Amino acid sequence: MRKMNGSQILASSIRWLIGLLICIVVMLPITWVLSISLKPPEEWVAYPPTLVPLKPTFSNYIILFQPGNPVGGIAEMVSSAEPVTRAFINSLIVVPIATAASVLIGFLASYATVRFQAGGATLPLFVLTTRMFPPVAFAVPLLVYFRMLNLIDTQLALILMYTGFTIAFSLWMMRGFIEGVPRHVEEAAILDGASPWRVLLTITLPLVRGGLAATGLFVFILNWTEFLLAQIFTSREALTIPVQVSHYVGAVGRFYGPMAALGIVASIPVVVAGYIIQRYLVTGFTFGLVRE
């Protein structure tokens, strides 16, 4: 990029600076959380607050998993806190399984609706409307169900719900990718004598790998961050990370350090996932509405 003259260079630099400023403003809140997570207890509510910890420490993170650990001298303060290990394990089990199930079922169903109009032409739209309802409305009867089946506070209940509630996304996201696979490629295989299952698994599936990944990551983010249903349906056994965060925030004792540390740790997987699918996100999120 060649700048033609001085005033253009100046204008360009100013714009770059503004851009930088915008990024900093956006980053600021979470940077503050990061900062607290690395601060020792005496700095948690120090006034005036400093952005950079004077004596940075990892003890907050350690405390998360081992509340009794005396490191950093926080132990006495947070003795009432529960280790987050359980929440972690639960999230790490429930979310990947639910995501995989949702993507798989969504892929199969999407294929059927795109290729064969299975279930009628309006099925996809109908599925979409299910996303319009507030989840809290479903929680009531689901509570009844799960009580009857003795599934309250279990991982299975969460997996079922997470799968069911994200299926609309999976269905619709995979749609575009499946439509992108030309029919004649599949038809060639059919005429060669392949059964429909074979076609699906060996021809179509490899071609939509990217779509499966993108959908998977998206659903992963949705499931990982889900709070309401987890809050309602779990308590001590099957609680997930978001619920754990709410416990920390509401707890008496004001242990901001570990609270912040938990927040950071909870965010890392989804930030990574989001970073990976950015390629998919930024290009073409227009739902085909902008006409040429």
Added chain:
Amino acid sequence: MADQQNMLIRLERLRKEFNGVIAVEGLDLDVVEGEFLCFLGPSGCGKTTTLRMIAGLETPTAGDVYLRGRRITHLPPQQRNVGFVFQNYALFWHMTVYENLAFGLRVRNVAPADIDHRVKEIAASLELTDVLHERARRLDLSTMQRVAMARTLVTDPEVLLLDEPLNNFRPGLREMMRGELKRWQMHLGRTMIYVTHDQEEAMTLGDRILVMNAGRCAQLDTPRHIYEHPANLFVASFIGRPPMNLIDVRYTVEGEKAFLVRDSLRLDITPLREKIERALAGETQLVLGVRPEHLSPGPFPEEGWVQFSLPAVVDLVQPLARKKFLDLKIGDALIKMVVSGTAPFRQGERFPLGFPLHRIHLFHPTTEEAML
């Protein structure tokens, strides 16, 4: 050369570079007011880029653009008052035809009554009155094209720039629209710069043609001159259908006579001896060019004609309605000839081949420029 007074646009040593790729280089051009000027060349030769630089949609890397003597090189398009018709028309498809036409005046805050008057006036002259209230996206191609033209005319621009506007038309309709365009231009008296890759189109429409090749000007001249006196090999081979025959030959002298020789094929060009030797300046290799339509079977009149030493053999006959294209083998060279549709040529036939000497074209082998 056009005199200073009716020079509308001048391009001086214009140069445009994109990321290290040179699109236009060293271009000088004077556009006469009221003329129909064509930019002609193959894809990627820089003709559209040059047009866009005149409009202000691209900024030159070096060089200048002048409009009526005023330097407008870095002026934004808004301030240049040029009309631009895009290849895909670029209509505002969410607006009606009326709104499209009125746009240029609306953004200049012209009074609605005046806008109305002008829009209706222009619409009438391009037969768009019936569709004035249609949405732009509903129109058919030729109507779109007229709307695109009308839209530029409403603001009374100094010059009209058209970027391959007939590309989207199928052949029959295209010829018809060509005629319409030419008629409008003459009627309106407006300067038009028209970009195309179709040499037939440029030859029929243009008062002058700027032939471009790889970002440079290959020749700037009237169609007739370009046809009769192509300045270089590129122009010679680009203009004309079928293209000019080009044969590598060697110049030799035998006593008084001068010949062009290619293996056993000889052509006696003694009358041109002086001219050629002056232009050659020691070189012996040349490229001989002669157009398919100027070749003729014997017998030949005495004066002014030359004949090849070997007979031509018909390799392939391609009949069209009024003409025939013949692929001939002469010596080891393959050339084409155009004859009347009724001429009875058959494959394998042999006959003596010649052409009028003044139709000869000779090109320097390395500079590729025309000699003579």
Added chain:
Amino acid sequence: MTEYAPSLARPGVRTVLSRLEQKLSSERVFGTALIAPMQLLLWFLLIIPTLIVVYLSFVRWEPRMGVDWWSAPFAFLGNYARVITDTRFWAAVGRSTGIVIVAVTMEFLIGMGLAFFFSRPLPGKRIMTSAILYPMMLPWVVVGLCFYLLFLDRGPVNYALTQILNRPINVEWFKHPPLAMATIVLADVWQWTPFLFLILYSGLGALPKEPVEAAMTLGASRWQIFRYITLPMLKPVILIALVIRSLEAFKIFDVVFIMTGGGPGTATETISVYIYRVGFVFGQLSYAAAMAVLILILVTMITRVGVRPLE
């Protein structure tokens, strides 16, 4: 087939025909098999529960009554009548609506501004646009946590205000209703402006360049181009973005729950929070059901109105 003499019909044709037949019917079977899991889930988790919710809204049932829900006494429209006269309900609706209006408007304006800012060439644009997107990806609860920490007593926001205004400021953000609302709106704006930015930015990028260039040659200034060309062409995209975001913003729960718990008192009680409280804290499930149904109807009607310009 019967028209042709048998000798003309090649033996292969019949096999192809029957294969086709097989394929068609097996296609149907196959298709049904493929959508079966999804149908199962939908019915089990979404459709039947909806029916149950509707049913529940017509009875009077609370789990502590000790009765099974299907034998709870009928209340017909009793619950609905109660909802309609429930001022707390309407207050919650009002709050949710208020949040939607204020937050989404801000998100739209800022997002639009950002989209335009980044649509011109800029070094490091890719990194910057990546960085801007990440608030969307954070778990809602973390966003709540984040802003909770920011607006704490003697926290960074109060400190910054003190520095800027040169007076000691120590606002107790979560104790004053309007301030608490402000923090929630702020949190929502911070988290979701990137979403609006993303959609508008993609939309801008997908717009054809030539009409803009044509407008330039016709003498339109940048502002005029924006107003008459860009904006109208973006209308469908803008509309969808607003509808999606508004629907989600209306249902806001996580952030409120974490930051203020609905308080102080009921000052930040959005509709989702209220339904949650009624259903899962007070245990009045059928009342909650009635509210949910009512909200659903309301939202559907409004969405219809909002989406109509698209057709």
